[in-house]
Amino acid sequence: MNIGSAAEQSGLPVKTIRYYEDIGLVLPQRSENGYREFSNSDLERLKFLQRARSLGFSIEECRELLSLYGDRNRASADVKKLTQAKIREVDRKISELKSLRRVLSDLAEACHGDNRPDCPIIDDLAGQSTAAMGTFKEKGK
Amino acid sequence: MNIGSAAEQSGLPVKTIRYYEDIGLVLPQRSENGYREFSNSDLERLKFLQRARSLGFSIEECRELLSLYGDRNRASADVKKLTQAKIREVDRKISELKSLRRVLSDLAEACHGDNRPDCPIIDDLAGQSTAAMGTFKEKGK
DNA sequence: CTTGACCTTCCAGTGACTGGAAGCCCTAAC
DNA sequence: GTTAGGGCTTCCAGTCACTGGAAGGTCAAG
Numbered sequence: 633m634n635i636g637s638a639a640e641q642s643g644l645p646v647k648t649i650r651y652y653e654d655i656g657l658v659l660p661q662r663s664e665n666g667y668r669e670f671s672n673s674d675l676e677r678l679k680f681l682q683r684a685r686s687l688g689f690s691i692e693e694c695r696e697l698l699s700l701y702g703d704r705n706r707a708s709a710d711v712k713k714l715t716q717a718k719i720r721e722v723d724r725k726i727s728e729l730k731s732l733r734r735v736l737s738d739l740a741e742a743c744h745g746d747n748r749p750d751c752p753i754i755d756d757l758a759g760q761s762t763a764a765m766g767t768f769k770e771k772g773k
Numbered sequence: 774m775n776i777g778s779a780a781e782q783s784g785l786p787v788k789t790i791r792y793y794e795d796i797g798l799v800l801p802q803r804s805e806n807g808y809r810e811f812s813n814s815d816l817e818r819l820k821f822l823q824r825a826r827s828l829g830f831s832i833e834e835c836r837e838l839l840s841l842y843g844d845r846n847r848a849s850a851d852v853k854k855l856t857q858a859k860i861r862e863v864d865r866k867i868s869e870l871k872s873l874r875r876v877l878s879d880l881a882e883a884c885h886g887d888n889r890p891d892c893p894i895i896d897d898l899a900g901q902s903t904a905a906m907g908t909f910k911e912k913g914k
Numbered sequence: 915c916t917t918g919a920c921c922t923t924c925c926a927g928t929g930a931c932t933g934g935a936a937g938c939c940c941t942a943a944c
Numbered sequence: 945g946t947t948a949g950g951g952c953t954t955c956c957a958g959t960c961a962c963t964g965g966a967a968g969g970t971c972a973a974g
Contacts, residue, residue, distance in 0.1 A: 636951065646952090647932060655930095665939060667952060688873055691930065712884045715877055722874045726867055732829055733863045736856055743853045777920065787921090788963060796961095806970060808921060832961065 638670040642678035649678060657681060657695060688718060779811040783819035790819060798822060798836065829859060 638660075639646045652658050653668070658677050660668040670678075680701060684694045693714060700711055779801075780787045793799050794809070799818050801809040811819075821842060825835045834855060841852055 634952075645932085648930085650953095651931060665952085667939085685930090687877060708884050712881055715881045715884070719874060719877045719881060722870050722877065726870045726874070729863050729867045729870070733860060733867070736828060736860045736863065740853055740856045740860065743849055743856070775921075786963085789961085791922095792962060806921080807923095808970085826961090 633670040633675065635668050635670070638668075638675055638678060641675055643682045644678055652678070652681060655691065657691070657698065688722065689714075693718075774811040774816065776809050776811070779809075779816055779819060782816055784823045785819055793819070793822060796832065798832070798839065829863065830855075834859075 633641075635646050635649055638644075639649055642649070644652075649658070653660065658674055658681075660670045660674050663669045677698065680698065681694055684697055685691075689697060697711065697714065774782075776787050776790055779785075780790055783790070785793075790799070794801065799815055799822075801811045801815050804810045818839065821839065822835055825838055826832075830838060838852065838855065
């Protein structure tokens with residue numbers, strides 16, 4: 633199978649597949665004409681990568697998962713550990729974003745949003761805030 | 774004020790400040806010895822940038838906000854619009870992360886996590902899922 | 915006068931691609 | 945037979961927002 637069909641079937645862009653070969657995540661054979669020739673198991677790896685990346689695993693984590701995937705003696709505990717660490721990471725990101733959202737919406741609410749030059753959002757950014765005060769304190773001089 | 778104190782007072786790393794100068798976000802004078810000399814208004818800009826970046830505005834958005842900041846005729850409507858767009862972006866990210874979290878925790882739950890070689894997380898990544906089925910369907914051949 | 919902190923520039927690397935140029939290869943239509 | 949197109953190749957450069965490091969100038973204290 634050529635790179636085009638591999639891309640179509642894995643859901644990865646052609647460019648990305650070539651990049652994955654560059655960094656050694658997949659190692660397709662070459663045909664006589666120099667084209668990459670993807671086997672079924674290459675395709676499996678690509679699908680695996682597509683899915684794992686979409687679940688937020690980094691390339692290095694994907695590499696690790698792939699080696700566990702290929703390892704008949706793999707311990708599911710290892711994989712579960714990786715997944716749970718990822719969950720904690722996602723939780724952390726969610727709560728960061730939530731607190732960010734609170735600050736932004738406080739600011740937006742305080743702003744009358746008309747054509748007057750006066751804007752509490754800008755004032756806050758400039759550190760002369762009355763809105764959202766105390767949420768981000770100036771770090772002392 | 775030298776770059777070190779500017780860094781301390783703005784909360785930005787020295788390297789970042791030099792980078793901000795490179796891309797034209799701040800334009801400190803130079804002393805005779807070639808050192809950057811930060812005025813109070815330079816420091817204000819740096820603090821502004823620190824805060825806006827921590828609120829998730831991109832560098833280009835910061836540039837825009839700074840020009841509104843410097844514009845005596847700025848309309849607060851413009852700033853509010855930018856802020857509200859940012860809120861929508863944050864909301865989108867939060868809901869993506871939440872759905873990601875659901876899939877990951879379904880997978881983690883389905884995995885017995887012991888030393889047996891059999892692991893539903895890997896199976897799912899490989900596309901032979903029984904767990905979390907239907908959450909991410911294979912995109913048709 | 916030396917030490918060490920602080921400053922300078924420049925170059926390269928990060929992560930994970932993405933875009934584009936220049937040039938083969940292959941098929942199908944004329 | 946030739947031309948047009950699409951797909952394939954490599955390589956180089958760019959993205960975003962920094963970050964690290966090397967090589968070297970400047971300054972204040974001891």
